[in-house]
Amino acid sequence: MADYDDSISGRISTDCPREIQQVLTAAWAHDVETVKKLLDVPEKARCQDPKTKETPLHAAIRACGEPSEDDTPEDLEAASKTVSELLLWGAIWNDVDDHDETPGCVAYRLGRTELYNLCVDSGVRAELLFGLMYGYEELPSGEEDEDEEMEVIEHADAPETNGNGTLEDGEEAPELVVVENIQESGVLVPEAESEAQADDEEDEGVTIEKEKEPKADVNSEAYLASKLTYSEGKLVDDDGNGVMMAWETGIMRQSVDALLPDKSSGKRILNIGFGMGIIDSMFAEIKPAVHHIIEAHPAVLEHISSSPECKFGPTWEQSGPEEGAYKVYSGKWQEICPQLLEEGQVYDAIYFDTFGEDYAQLRMFFTEFVPGLLDGQGIFGFFNGLGADRRICYDVYTKVAEMHLADAGLDVEWKVIDVDMKEMAEAGKGEWEGVRRRYWTLDKYRLPVCTFLG
Template structure:
């Protein structure tokens, strides 16, 4: 367990300019903290060695909620902790530009700390702030997917970041802080709270389509060992098919975006659909379909039904799907699972195409791995997706599934052996079931 003591998180070596802000946040000194937050960037300063931000400090100092027995609601760890005061400080920090998904030296965001300590009210504050930030990024047309890889990159370079932040000082606010240092630290990039999280090191769609792929040991990986699709997802695919085709009736019209290992398409095929269209962009996946004896979705499969009923369309869905619209295609079930694309592409698909492609009574779903490497990001995306779907005239219900985490617990171990990044860490999966409103 992480050491949550103030001495561990705000050590004596912490520059006094940073320590002043962190300690006021830690002790929920709202009046004193407000006096320090008038300059952009101060709400997101970090301790150079622990990565502690004012948000981390304000939440961590509350301690863990404990449950006395099964019949009693959780009680605060200490009667001296004023959660309302903590909420007021957290709220003020967000208003002042605190960054909801900054990570500390434990690779925890403030929301992660709140979740670990079972501080539900503070956790919800973090989720709400994350949702507002993500919606803002979308409105600014600068949306990038949440990805904690970038946060880990920041953690690796935390010392450099902290040093960069110490490049300015001010004597402002001294009339409000008689005992405070005159040179309170400034953020070197005060606008970063209003920018999408950077995703340096993540795979772009263009890079993925150029990459060599390998099918091996129940995995599909690229030449950088990024997991494109893995066999552990099979149970999720099974539940998705059951949700998209309730009762598994024959004769339905199906569209799947992203073939990958062919897991879900194999399940769709078992229902004997009247139309089964697949869109796949990667040339090596398409080659696998045509040449591998393990794949049965090639030309013989296409020829087993009337012309055009069973077909794999080669190309990016952004190029193929408009043609399907022009042909007047309608589907009873649509599934979306691509790799190397950020959330903006999924949003574009369900905003611009799903309402026109989905027949009355049809169901749309997608592989919901949005932010699935940490709970707070997953919860933020849940709310963002709900709002964007409503704007597109679509209703959503979530079927929550248990995920068997055996073999998925540790980076580089078990199912993750030979895979660069553990992209799933949660024991619950929210399966989306999406229909046309009304």
């Protein structure tokens, strides 16, 4: 673990503007009354020390240090109240400091679970609210390099709030951008204030991160037009983004075990996203009655139909128990699924693992298609890479997805499985060699096992 200087002198710089210094110092001291007085505009709750990028939320959490026997219940209550007050005033749950830590990351590192949970809950509220009010835009699904990733996080910011987390009347909806790049599904937060607005706020002595140049994101359209390379243990696009990697084989195996607990033959299976065919090979082992695959990328389709290493070509299709039982549907699931619904297809197990699409697409799939395509006793699963390059985002998105799944009439049980991080700890090394961005950083995977509620 990195050794950070968590002292007040290390975090609140001597040349920090006075207005910011006052808020940071009051937050550090857990002086709720002074914090309340100073927070006369929401921007102040998200001011940052220009040098260390410390926000009041970072300060209030960092000041606690690691749990010790000197902690008194009053100290803990004051810390909690300060954090809650700041969040109420629009402090941002995922602003990062100069060590690329969000306030929640600091809380987690210090072992301050209660404060960590306050940050997670704030993240869930923010994501639900923004998703509800503005929807989401396309996800860059490939790996940005580390700098780019941080840049996106830096300019992620919350909209103006009236202090209760809701927008002021007549405000413009902020654009939503991806903060954490996730392999297959995106996590989105509101984009930074406009540069002009940030300038205004700087004039008032409050620093807000300025929006940077938009980046070339990986999105579905760009991904589906990209060149792909199958090589030993991975499938990458022409930007070096890892589309699918062999380290996920264990996750695929456990997903199959969860979707088909009794492994009996004769099951009806739908898999969305062929990739390296890892999960489809596992599905094929149990001799399904129906095995449908939907795949949209022309290079993957070419690999399926003509690569000698791929066993899901025309011979496999003809080997099904009846015509059309084993089939690769060419096209986007968004186009194929309505057709399957119309045909009255129903499956015992459905797995969803695409690339270059945002969380809204996954949500649309389980809201609009799973209810019609899944048998009443069937099981649905998806690759859960939501926010997986930062623990707090993973925790936030676990809760967000859980709520949206419930809205869709689905109950989710998260099966926690270990991920061996030995070869995956460093970007560009081990499993990540030749891959642009480390889209997975966590040692536990939450495998979703979804069934109909009730």
